[in-house]
Amino acid sequence: xxxxxxxxxxxxxxxxxxxxxxxxxxxxxxxxxxxxxxxxxxxxxxxxxxxxxxxxxxxxxxxxxxxxxxxxxxxxxxxxxxxxxxxxxxxxxxxxxxxxxxxxxxxxxxxxxxxxxxxxxxxxxxxxxxxxxxxxxxxxxxxxxxxxxxxxxxxxxxxxxxxxxxxxxxxxxxxxxxxxxxxxxxxxxxxxxxxxxxxxxxxxxxxxxxxxxxxxxxxxxxxxxxxxxxxxxxxxxxxxxxxxxxxxxxxxxxxxxxxxxxxxxxxxxxxxxxxxxxxxxxxxxxxxxxxxxxxxxxxxxxxxxxxxxxxxxxxxxxxxxxxxx
Amino acid sequence: xxxxxxxxxxxxxxxxxxxxxxxxxxxxxxxxxxxxxxxxxxxxxxxxxxxxxxxxxxxxxxxxxxxxxxxxxxxxxxxxxxxxxxxxxxxxxxxxxxxxxxxxxxxxxxxxxxxxxxxxxxxxxxxxxxxxxxxxxxxxxxxxxxxxxxxxxxxxxxxxxxxxxxxxxxxxxxxxxxxxxxxxxxxxxxxxxxxxxxxxxxxxxxxxxxxxxxxxxxxxxxxxxxxxxxxxxxxxxxxxxxxxxxxxxxxxxxxxxxxxxxxxxxxxxxxxxxxxxxxxxxxxxxxxxxxxxxxxxxxxxxxxxxxxxxxxxxxxxxxxxxxxxxxxxxxxxxxxxxxxxxxxxxxxxxxxxx
Numbered sequence: 174x175x176x177x178x179x180x181x182x183x184x185x186x187x188x189x190x191x192x193x194x195x196x197x198x199x200x201x202x203x204x205x206x207x208x209x210x211x212x213x214x215x216x217x218x219x220x221x222x223x224x225x226x227x228x229x230x231x232x233x234x235x236x237x238x239x240x241x242x243x244x245x246x247x248x249x250x251x252x253x254x255x256x257x258x259x260x261x262x263x264x265x266x267x268x269x270x271x272x273x274x275x276x277x278x279x280x281x282x283x284x285x286x287x288x289x290x291x292x293x294x295x296x297x298x299x300x301x302x303x304x305x306x307x308x309x310x311x312x313x314x315x316x317x318x319x320x321x322x323x324x325x326x327x328x329x330x331x332x333x334x335x336x337x338x339x340x341x342x343x344x345x346x347x348x349x350x351x352x353x354x355x356x357x358x359x360x361x362x363x364x365x366x367x368x369x370x371x372x373x374x375x376x377x378x379x380x381x382x383x384x385x386x387x388x389x390x391x392x393x394x395x396x397x398x399x400x401x402x403x404x405x406x407x408x409x410x411x412x413x414x415x416x417x418x419x420x421x422x423x424x425x426x427x428x429x430x431x432x433x434x435x436x437x438x439x440x441x442x443x444x445x446x447x448x449x450x451x452x453x454x455x456x457x458x459x460x461x462x463x464x465x466x467x468x469x470x471x472x473x474x475x476x477x478x479x480x481x482x483x484x485x486x487x488x489x490x491x492x493x494x495x496x497x498x
Numbered sequence: 499x500x501x502x503x504x505x506x507x508x509x510x511x512x513x514x515x516x517x518x519x520x521x522x523x524x525x526x527x528x529x530x531x532x533x534x535x536x537x538x539x540x541x542x543x544x545x546x547x548x549x550x551x552x553x554x555x556x557x558x559x560x561x562x563x564x565x566x567x568x569x570x571x572x573x574x575x576x577x578x579x580x581x582x583x584x585x586x587x588x589x590x591x592x593x594x595x596x597x598x599x600x601x602x603x604x605x606x607x608x609x610x611x612x613x614x615x616x617x618x619x620x621x622x623x624x625x626x627x628x629x630x631x632x633x634x635x636x637x638x639x640x641x642x643x644x645x646x647x648x649x650x651x652x653x654x655x656x657x658x659x660x661x662x663x664x665x666x667x668x669x670x671x672x673x674x675x676x677x678x679x680x681x682x683x684x685x686x687x688x689x690x691x692x693x694x695x696x697x698x699x700x701x702x703x704x705x706x707x708x709x710x711x712x713x714x715x716x717x718x719x720x721x722x723x724x725x726x727x728x729x730x731x732x733x734x735x736x737x738x739x740x741x742x743x744x745x746x747x748x749x750x751x752x753x754x755x756x757x758x759x760x761x762x763x764x765x766x767x768x769x770x771x772x773x774x775x776x777x778x779x780x781x782x783x784x785x786x787x788x789x790x791x792x793x794x795x796x797x798x799x800x801x802x803x804x805x806x807x808x809x810x811x812x813x814x815x816x817x818x819x820x821x822x823x824x825x826x827x828x829x830x831x832x833x834x835x836x837x838x839x840x841x842x843x844x845x846x847x848x849x850x851x852x
Contacts, residue, residue: 330562360767361786413776416777431729437733444705
């Protein structure tokens, strides 16, 4: 059975300026041991989708008018609060971008790690603390035993992110959602953290949803990729095929705007214009005002996510041309 | 000879517009409330030298805490150096004050990283871009300012009618354009850009990089481009300096640094950058460094990188390596002949540059 399946998910936010449709019919699947990268710019709905899966969306102002989130085949959106709470943290865990603001500054990291075992498993203080040390060892924090009583500010950025990973792993979840886990870190530390995450995923055969805007990180670790734009998935593909031949002009533009060696001294390819205001998404294909191949049909008709190959989809009227070039 | 190396040679023959020598900035650490005693110092910048030539872009890369932003502040005279000199057209600006300093400052402007906090939310775009004219009225007489501001908006690709709008009405990329327009207002010769695109969305970064390159050609600007994104730095820079813990580890032309790095830190840094190509990703060998950057308040003796370096030997703990062309490469024809501060500098075959 599929580990996680998101079906036709919609998320709205009620604001003073009207209803903002942040997510408009997103579908994706993650199997055990698989890494799905969700790529998108700020405001594309990638984090909101993840929050809906995790069950930490602020409602209100958020609302899920439509959709299903199947975890081991069961729809989490129809579950009671108690049932969801048992899944959250224990079966599905999340790693956030900013470790410093995600950890409680007035509690030691050991206490925060141990809390997981005490709340979810009813472990005693002593047991829980021993398990916390074990976890810190597992994420390769040097001298774990001596540092278990230290506070978050006493750790470096990379070490704090390791503690976040330890916390997510604590109850051996089936699925981890990592929202920009390395964006705030330096490149050399980023490499360490991504390697650790990949090793642990293999060891526990977990599903991983990696939310990011970094095309480099995606190429490195993902199996398949979903590109989001203005609340919709515009392209899905196995990672190698997407980089070789993108089937949506937005993906193509993103890949082309990365500086390459042979472009030195020349103008970089740049996608024109700006990401849309989510309160006023353009009609038809949301990307059409910025798209180099847009025609009349793009302004009026919303392109469906069409199948363009094995395990590949593109929401573009002219995917054939985009692929063909 | 390639076009690039010709360009580098041309720059080399010209007089530098900015000469930085042995620049040091230590921030004191004090203890005690009433009687503050100095108990140490954060050695943010600890002896850095480089030149900036007219019309060139010098990229500075390094991780957080390596001192690259402090260097920017020192160049702007926002911080006073502990020692060392910064010569602008031969004149040491660290010794200037009053009117002479004001005149120099006009020629060195800055573009900041965060377009959200670097623009005053209570000022209109016109006031923000026009503010430099209040300080330097000789550039634009009062009646002429509005027109000048609109011209600047046009130059950076914004609608000149937006002059009465407020920063919150713009997106991140547009705000960065406003920041650039403000930097250009006084027609400076040097622009110090501290991570100018890192806060922007990927699809907007390329637009801003292109804009900066176009403005450089148009106005003959010299850029000091500080960033941690190595591929963007390579794209825009003529020369690149790599900093580590307050020191320059390696400096050279973009090709020398990216194709022939000889300092282990540069090699590790380049190999750690994820490459947006899954096939190349499988082929290349990655150097994953152990541990974190040490504290600049208590840097390691000798070579500062030795605590994380896989080549370190006893000599590295005792002797500080100098930033010079390593002896074995002095006569080398290829790109290895550039300054590198390592006792055991050598080329490494498997480093694929970003």
